[in-house]
Structure formats: structure tokens, C-alpha cells
Amino acid sequence: MRADWDELFSSSVSATIEPVQAGAVACEWVRPPAARRDAAIVYLHGGGFRVGSPTSHREIIARLALEAGIQALAVDYRLVPEHLLPAALDDAMAVLEWLEKSGLPADRIALAGDSAGAALALGVMVARLQQGKRSPAAAYLMSAWTDLTASGESYQSHAALDPIHQRPMILAMARSALGAGASAEDPRLSPLLASAEIMRALPPILMQVGERETLLSDTEEFAARASAAGASVRSEIWPGMIHVFQQFPDELPEAREAVAAGGKFIAAHLVSVQAGSDFT
Template sequence: MPSPRLAELTAYLKATPITGTTPAELRASFAASMLVTPAPSEARLEPTACEVPSYFITPPDTDPRRVILYLHGGGYIIGSAETHLELVYRFARASGTRALSVDYRLVPEHPFPACREDALAAYRWLLAQDIAPARIVIAGDSAGGGLTLSTLLGIRDAGLPTPAGGVLFSPWLDFTGSGEAMKTNAGRDPMIDPAFMGMMVSLILQGQDPVKSSPLFEDLRGLPPLLVQAGSAEVLLDDSSRLVEKVKAAGGEATLQVWEDMPHVFQVFPTFLPEANEAIERAGTFVRARLG
């Protein structure tokens, strides 16, 4: 049985949709909606010298030589290190690490995939700070989950040292919208309306090929171990399940954890849902195991 507060959260999400006609208005609306789940008072964004705007998030009693490089969600259009501070802080605390939360460039001002260039630059910067790749996990949610996979592939293709692992919360991996759950879960997921996905893809890709731009359809060999979490009610569920299947078929290691009745990126609502806290703790366990 899901948490009784799931209905309360669903009602809130339906009553406070992300609105606006410009990117700035959409970003402000999203930031305001995320205030419903405030970060702990001790959570802080610490500016860094990284060439890409990035912030360390350091919970107490964590090892600063172990780092989660975190890529926030928001459809490549909205979201920031600030809007995701609570999730990343709790995730880093559960993992016994600090996090580097990256404010990568967003569309439409910066053509896709400028975001991947920024994520790769942030990874290179960590390596230049003498952070061992075996002490780095790359993670993200939704579009940030898709960017996590793209970044891991970019690291492989550039011949950079492989990080210890990847964590993907409800990743968006398929710009073609070909997953069956896009139909079967339509109406169940209060976070995403499939009717708007095509419009978002057009805004993001600006005429680029959706198949070639989708990390799900790339060669998935040579990746570090992955943990993928999703909710059974989300329209992007098949992005997660297909990723795990394809990674395993390519000889890699990937684990899928699905929470019954949970919506897209339910992990961002730990003040509402005990399932979110459980998922974050399980992700933290994975990171601790990968980083040793």
C-alpha cells in the first residue's frame, strides 16, 4: 500500500501545474512549486571554481574525497541546483559523500546537448581536483537521469577514467516516446502529461533527430554499474526498464528498483512520502558500496 499522503501530493501537483509562456516564467513557476518540500536548514550550496556553475553540498560527517556529481531534472528547460537542494542533500547524506550539483546550460537559450558538454567539464574538473574516478558516482533525475547516461557514454567515448557508478532516478532516455507506459500510465502520473511531451521534445531538439539524440538507443557497452529507480505509475517507466535490459544485454551491470504506485521522480518529495526516503536510502547504500 502506498503512503496515505500520496493522494495529498497528487492533489497538490494537479492544483499547482508549472505555468508560463517564457523559459524564465516556467523556471520561476517550477522553483515556487518546489518550495512545498524545503531543504533542511543546514543544507547549503557552496560555490566552486569549476568553469561550469557548480556547487558543493556537504552534509556533516561525510567524506569530502567521495563525490556524487549530480545533474538535476527539469526537462532540460527548467530546474537548478537550488530547486534540487533537498533531494541532493539527503542523497549525499545517505551516501556518506558530498555532492557537486551542476547548473548546466538549459534550452532553448543553449542548444542541446550543451548540457552534456557542461557535465563532462564538471567531471574533468573533479578529476583535476585529485578526486579519484573510483570515488565518483554520477547521478541525476528525469532529464538529469538521461543526462547522466549521456555523460557516462561521453566519458567512455572520450577515453576518460570511468567513474564508480551511476544512479538514475526516473530517467528520461527516449525522445521518441515509444515506451508502452506512455499510454498505459497516461492519467496515472501527476508529474507528466504525455500530451505535452512532443512539444517539449521539439523545444529541446530544435529539429535534431530524436532517435540519435536519445541515449537509450546508443551503444551501452562499457558503462559502470548502474542503479535505476522508478515508480510503477510513471509514463516513463519503460525508459528505466528498457535501459536495464539493454545494459545487461551489452554485458554490463544494472539494477532496477520500482516503487508501486509512485509517480515520476517521487524521490523529490521526501517530506510527503516515506517511499521517497526509502528510495534515497537505498540509493545511498548503492553509492556506499560502489565507493568502498
């Protein structure tokens, strides 16, 4: 399944690809021409915690990095079932710590991700805030899976519209992904359940979701709760679109438009970084 996923979505990109070990976590730098190296987008791929890789998401990562004008670091985190949650979250946390120890502080880092990867991005921010650490400067999230308990109303109201995800499938995926002692109600794994205090401290976030998704509520409810707590979270519902539609740029002009908006959003929140201090 993983090989099929990589083959389905892999494509050539106009970017330099450089494998790198972020401590114990395999990653790769994705650097379009003239991309800034004094900041980084850390990208966490989707795939239900089971499939997906930097290879399957290389095109969307390269497009996002190009639109933002900033290098991206794609994280090859450990997958289920060999490594149950919170292993993937631990890897994502370790990558941020590696970047900081290597000289790139949190205010020069933006997070991005889709689906389960978007959940990890939010989980990293929640976990770091719980630990009293700084959150990255911004986040761009696509079709975020914010609630492993699948409590959202759209799981019922959009069941006939979504060709991919249904609530029984989501719940089964969540149950089988959790390791011993891990809980679907842990706010690091279900960020929708984070406290108002934690949500208030979140950085600016742009969330995009397709109108036809059963996961629509995961975005709408998270954005509403975070905004009510005082965070700057903007949610966009894209008419007629399905789960992670951004991964189909050759077929959908909406995909190209959405990723361009994500890149501009990230760039706008990293503009204060001073040039001339490259990080490699």
C-alpha cells in the same frame, strides 16, 4: 516558471552549501556533516532541460549526500530555450573534466540525477565511453528520461495513470530542446539507443521509477538492454509512485526509503577509495 519551481521545492537543509565554479560551469558543493571529501556525487537536476536548479533540488541532493556519507556537487547546467542541446551535456562533461584536472579521478565519482538530469548522467557516461575515457564508478538515477523519441509502450499503457507526462508533451519537449544538428536518436541524448558495446562498459547503475509513470518503459527497456549487454544495472519499480516521487520526502515515506537506498548504493561502490586524501 523557474522561480516558481525553485520556490516550490526549495527548503532548508542540514548541509553546508558552497558555490564553486567548475571551469565555466556554475555549481555548488553540498556537504552534510562528516561527509567524505575524498569522493563526490555529481548531481544533475531534472526539469525537462528547461527548469530546475541546484536550489530546487537542494533537499534531495542533501538527503542523498547524507545517506551516502559523501559530498555532492550540484551542477547548474545551461537550460533550454536559451541554450539548446547538447549545451547541457557539454556542461556536465566539462564538470567531470574539471574534477579530474583538480585531482579527483573518475573512480572516485558517482553520478546521480532525476528525469532529464538522469538522461544527462547517462549521456555523460555514453559520451565518455565513446571517447575512450573512464566512466564514473556508479550512477543512481530516478525516473530517467532515456529516450527522446518516446518509443516506449508505457506511454500508451500508462497514459491514464500518469498525472504529469503524456507522449505528445514529451515529444514536443524533445523537439524544442534540440539544437541545430542535434538528433533525438543521438545515444548521448537518448542513451537507450547506445550500442551494446557501450552499454557493456557502463558502471553499476541503480534505476528507480514510479509504477504510474508513462516513462516506465524508459527505465525498464534501458535496464533490460544494458543488462543483456553485460552491464550491472538494477531497476526498481516503486508501487503507486509517480514521476520523481523522491522529491516529496515529507509526504512520502517511499521517497525517504528510495533516496536512502540510492545513497547506500553509491557508498557501496565507492568503498574502495582510501581515506585521508580529501578533495575540496
